[in-house]
Amino acid sequence: MIVALLNQKGGVGKTTLALHLAGEWARRGKRVTVIDADPQGSALDWSEQRAREGLERPFGVIGLARDTVHREAPELARTCDHVIIDGPPRIAGLMRSALLAADLVLIPAQPSPFDGWASAEMLKLIAEARIFRPQLAARFVLNRCGARTILARDTAKALARHDPPMLVATIGQRIAFADAARTGRLVADIDGDSSAVREIVALAAEVERLVT
Numbered sequence: 001m002i003v004a005l006l007n008q009k010g011g012v013g014k015t016t017l018a019l020h021l022a023g024e025w026a027r028r029g030k031r032v033t034v035i036d037a038d039p040q041g042s043a044l045d046w047s048e049q050r051a052r053e054g055l056e057r058p059f060g061v062i063g064l065a066r067d068t069v070h071r072e073a074p075e076l077a078r079t080c081d082h083v084i085i086d087g088p089p090r091i092a093g094l095m096r097s098a099l100l101a102a103d104l105v106l107i108p109a110q111p112s113p114f115d116g117w118a119s120a121e122m123l124k125l126i127a128e129a130r131i132f133r134p135q136l137a138a139r140f141v142l143n144r145c146g147a148r149t150i151l152a153r154d155t156a157k158a159l160a161r162h163d164p165p166m167l168v169a170t171i172g173q174r175i176a177f178a179d180a181a182r183t184g185r186l187v188a189d190i191d192g193d194s195s196a197v198r199e200i201v202a203l204a205a206e207v208e209r210l211v212t
């Protein structure tokens with residue numbers, strides 16, 4: 001399957017979640033490739049840092065910040081189990097291309113009552129992509145949740161009210177994610193038994209159930 005992490009908003013966790021989903025699926029024996037479709041190249045930087053630290057390479061990261069992602073990604077998907085596209089903030093052309101390739105788009109968002117989780121532009125791009133690909137699935141994934149957010153999330157009804165709907169799995173605000181990003185690691189490399197790891201395992205399982 002091809003999963004794209006997209007949100008026009010910067011710094012919401014697209015790269016963090018792309019790398020950690022890839023890491024978790026790789027740990028479970030899947031062949032995974034991450035496409036870094038962001039000219040900032042954060043996923044590639046992470047991979048380079050990882051190599052410098054002498055850590056093993058659980059999945060490949062390739063740079064492809066071009067409007068041709070939709071042509072390349074399906075090719076790659078033939079040779080592995082999961083392709084994960086780490087999208088750029090703001091660049092509509094690239095996001096459009098990623099949306100044409102994806103089976104599922106995950107929209108990382110920071111829970112905040114004050115501003116929308118995705119720009120109207122982002123939701124418009126999804127609606128537009130569905131004209132060509134009506135089967136395109138989309139979900140919000142809440143990232144950097146504080147303990148209070150977890151308490152505030154009540155019933156399944158509240159989750160389903162959103163469009164796109166919100167995944168049940170959420171990711172907390174945890175220092176391990178920031179440490180991992182800096183050092184070419186995944187949270188599982190830092191502490192295999194942490195809350196961060198448990199959240200990623202649950203997220204990866206829920207996402208896989210959605211599309212397979």
Ligand SMILES: Nc1ncnc2c1ncn2[C@@H]1O[C@H](COP(=O)(O)OP(=O)(O)OP(=O)(O)O)[C@@H](O)[C@H]1O
Pocket residue numbers: 009010011012013014015016017038040042087088089143144145171172173174175176177178179181
């Ligand atoms: N759950 C989390 N807990 C703590 N820090 C986090 C969490 N998720 C992301 N971060 C940190 O927030 C910063 C932004 O995250 P990330 O780079 O994944 O966002 P992004 O959406 O890819 O940003 P951009 O739009 O620039 O590509 C990074 O420093 C990352 O380590």
Ligand SMILES: [Mg+2]
Pocket residue numbers: 014015016038042086087
């Ligand atoms: Mg990023």
